[in-house]
Amino acid sequence: MVELIYEGKAKRVYRLNDDELIIEFKDEVTALDGLRREAAAGKGRLAAAQTAFFMNYLERNGVRTHFINWDGDRRITVRALRMVPIEVIVRNYAYGSFLRRMPMVKPLTRFSKPLVEFHLKSDELHDPLLTTDDLIEAGLLGREDLQEVINTSLKVNDLLMGLLGMHGLTLLDFKLEFGFSRDGRLLLADELSGDTMRILKEGRHLDKELFRKGASAVDLVKAYAELNTLLGIS
Ligand SMILES: Nc1ncnc2c1ncn2[C@@H]1O[C@H](COP(=O)(O)OP(=O)(O)OP(=O)(O)O)[C@@H](O)[C@H]1O
Ligand SMILES: [Mg+2]
Incomplete structure (x- = not known):
């Protein structure tokens, strides 16, 4: 077992x-x-x-x-990977914790380019924002690996924006995690779902934001099912 x-x-x-x-x-x-x-x-x-x-x-x-x-x-x-204990967030529109730290920005403002940010994965510390210097100095990632994480995250964003855009969906932001395989390769890990991506259809969330804003679990599951139908996911 x-x-x-x-x-x-x-x-x-x-x-x-x-x-x-x-x-x-x-x-x-x-x-x-x-x-x-x-x-x-x-x-x-x-x-x-x-x-x-x-x-x-x-x-x-x-x-x-x-x-x-x-x-x-x-x-x-x-x-199975040796996980890098950070969350990488890519943002296309101002939302969520970005607005809490930058309340002067109007919600849903489209950024001039995708923003990439890093948070320490720590429930006790509430996943604090890290600078790139912080994470290098703390030994969480080397400089070259950090650059690879950034490049890959932006590539993932381009690919997801393209795919979702074809279905009339808007990708506000999403969270990624990375880890190292035994042979030292950096791989994208964890999940990509409505729990980790904010996706709008005609202004309506098809993601966990619904539940954060008070919707029932039943309505959340309906929204996930709608996303899957739109994307042709079985
Ligand atoms: N390929 C992988 N190898 C090893 N660990 C992984 C891999 N992919 C994901 N993980 C880890 O598996 C765990 C998945 O659990 P889960 O997402 O429920 O918990 P969590 O991220 O620790 O905390 P939270 O409850 O805040 O999400 C995470 O810790 C994630 O970093
Ligand atoms: Mg998790």
């Missing part, structure tokens, strides 16, 4: 063997650093399907990812 090695708010991680993990997406949704938590039947499968769809699309377009395969339900198999 596979061994549970980690449980987060959205997913459980199991060790399959030395090189591979299984990530299981929970039928739950949380907000406010986990303070609000609700059962969300069907969400795990929809988010796993989104992650599989976007990771496959990125791989086909030259982005190296941890993704190996989706079981058709709530689990994906991925390459």
Whole structure:
């Protein structure tokens, strides 16, 4: 049997063997650093399907990812990585925590170019913003690897903006995580779903922002299903 090695708010991680993990997406949704938590039947499968769809699309377009395969339900198999403990956020429009630190900017202002920012992954510290100097000095990433993270994140943004744009969808912002494989390659990891991307359809969120703003878990799952239908995700 596979061994549970980690449980987060959205997913459980199991060790399959030395090189591979299984990530299981929970039928739950949380907000406010986990303070609000609700059962969300069907969400795990929809988010796993989104992650599989976007990771496959990125791989086909030259982005190296941890993704190996989706079981058709709530689990994906991925390459086991040594994770870089940062979250990379790419922003096309002013929203979320950007507006909290820059309240003088009007919500949904389109940036002149995509912004890339880094946060330390730390629930206790509430994922503080890091400068590039901070993360290099702390030894979280080397200078060349940091440049690769930035280049890859911008490439992912171009690819996702293009794909979603073809379906009449707007990508406001999204979060990425990266890790190193045993042979030292930097790979895109974790998930790409409505939990980690803000996507608008005619001004309406098809992402976790709905739940953050007070919608029910049932309505959130409906929005994830709508996104999957629009994108032709099974
Ligand atoms: N390929 C991978 N190899 C190793 N760890 C991974 C890989 N992909 C994702 N992870 C890690 O698996 C975990 C997934 O769990 P989950 O997202 O639920 O929790 P979390 O990110 O730690 O915290 P939160 O509950 O705030 O999301 C994360 O810690 C993520 O960094
Ligand atoms: Mg997470």
